[in-house]
Amino acid sequence: MRNHASRRVLAVASATLLLSAVACSRGGTGSGGGADDAARADVPGVTDTQILLGTHMPLTGPASGGYSKIAPATKAYFDFVNAAGGVNGRKITYKYLDDGYNPANTQKVVRQLVLQDKVFSVLNGLGTPTHTSVLDFLGSNKVPDLFVASGATAWNQPQKYPNTFGFNTDYTVEGKILATYVKASLPGKKVCSLGQSDDFGADFVKGVETVLGASGLAAKQSYTVTNQNVAPQVGALKAAGCQVVMLATVPGFTALTVGTAAKLAFQPQWVVSNVGGDYKTVAAALGKAAPLLEGMVGLNYLPMYNDTANPWIQLFTKVNDQNNGKADFDGNVVYGMSVGYLAVQSLQNAGKDLTRDGVVQAVEKNGFVGPGLVPLRFSATDHSGYAGGRLTKVAGGVQAYFGPSYVTDDGSGAVTESSQAPATPPASGIPAS
Numbered sequence: 001m002r003n004h005a006s007r008r009v010l011a012v013a014s015a016t017l018l019l020s021a022v023a024c025s026r027g028g029t030g031s032g033g034g035a036d037d038a039a040r041a042d043v044p045g046v047t048d049t050q051i052l053l054g055t056h057m058p059l060t061g062p063a064s065g066g067y068s069k070i071a072p073a074t075k076a077y078f079d080f081v082n083a084a085g086g087v088n089g090r091k092i093t094y095k096y097l098d099d100g101y102n103p104a105n106t107q108k109v110v111r112q113l114v115l116q117d118k119v120f121s122v123l124n125g126l127g128t129p130t131h132t133s134v135l136d137f138l139g140s141n142k143v144p145d146l147f148v149a150s151g152a153t154a155w156n157q158p159q160k161y162p163n164t165f166g167f168n169t170d171y172t173v174e175g176k177i178l179a180t181y182v183k184a185s186l187p188g189k190k191v192c193s194l195g196q197s198d199d200f201g202a203d204f205v206k207g208v209e210t211v212l213g214a215s216g217l218a219a220k221q222s223y224t225v226t227n228q229n230v231a232p233q234v235g236a237l238k239a240a241g242c243q244v245v246m247l248a249t250v251p252g253f254t255a256l257t258v259g260t261a262a263k264l265a266f267q268p269q270w271v272v273s274n275v276g277g278d279y280k281t282v283a284a285a286l287g288k289a290a291p292l293l294e295g296m297v298g299l300n301y302l303p304m305y306n307d308t309a310n311p312w313i314q315l316f317t318k319v320n321d322q323n324n325g326k327a328d329f330d331g332n333v334v335y336g337m338s339v340g341y342l343a344v345q346s347l348q349n350a351g352k353d354l355t356r357d358g359v360v361q362a363v364e365k366n367g368f369v370g371p372g373l374v375p376l377r378f379s380a381t382d383h384s385g386y387a388g389g390r391l392t393k394v395a396g397g398v399q400a401y402f403g404p405s406y407v408t409d410d411g412s413g414a415v416t417e418s419s420q421a422p423a424t425p426p427a428s429g430i431p432a433s
Helices: 002-025 034-041 070-083 103-116 128-132 135-140 171-185 199-212 231-239 251-263 279-293 311-323 331-350 356-365
Strands: 050-057 091-098 121-123 145-148 164-166 191-196 219-223 244-248 269-272 297-300 388-395 398-407
Touching (some): 070 311, 070 331, 103 128, 103 135, 128 199, 135 145, 135 164, 171 199, 171 269, 171 297, 171 388, 171 398, 191 199, 191 231, 311 331, 331 356
Parallel strands (some): 191 219, 191 244
Antiparallel strands (some): 388 398
16 A cells, blocks of 8 residues: 555656656746746846846045946946836846955955856946956856946957957047047147056057057156056156147046146146046046146047036936935946946846846847947947047036047047937936837
């Protein structure tokens, strides 16, 4: 009797296993059920109700000025989207950790995010030297590495790093566009450069020299972020008779350079890379010396923070007021929310059955429409970010755009005007899925 009962139990168990196997063989197309649940359990950071994203940011240290506002702004946009239901029914949780702009710290916090917190993706990790230090780690762990906050061309290596995508305009592209302006508008001037001593500065100079020629820079100086004394470099630029100085500097070092130059009675025309050229950020660092920025030329590819008639600025101001404690509104806030908008589009386009491969494919498919003034260049063979930008100038303490938007490549291609018309945000402020 006991043996008979045991055989019945085994028969029922076998039938259950058989049904489960049949169900699993049908997985991947439904909205729920065993197969989908099993597949989802294999996707780090994704549950039926949540998507966990993470990043590293300099919330403290030499690069924190302005940059520490980016991740909170991105989170504020995610909170705005979450309040409306999230992405395909899932709320986005965004965890950002302080690395102090120190690569050793970056490696520590990114390992925590990936191995302990098990984030779905790293989003907008900031800094050239910092993010470079975790590029191989993220690649070997097949973690989507979305929209790095740097314009280094290192992010655009789809064969070596298929999961990594940039966001910023390449520093080489920036250098080419800004040098084209210098060549046309400041002919005959002695042009020089000061850049960060890593791929940031090197890529920028490469772009400048593509336009001005290998001998187009009369003097080239560099700095390291661990040494805040730039007097030797600025003194050398003055001694070289530089009349135009092109800066590949983070905001704190833009302020240090301009302030140091004033102390040395050196007042060249400043032409500044986007990442170090947000007027409000640099002016705040200079304090009473902010008028030294008068006439500063730069480049940007997102709506200007002070253009209150721009519908994107109106949207981001509303989100900032509602979800970001009414933080002082500047280019860093606009940047952070623009990253959030693109991330939401990417997650939406990856579909309800969210996977890491799916979001990479969604980004490569591109077709994104958002606040950018120029197109994003994403494709299977191009993982760089924005394709160019528009020139800015400070006049009367106000930073504003002038002239058309330009695009180019990071090679020898020409600098041309962009044909992209400005987009407007959807009425809801959330990209249509």
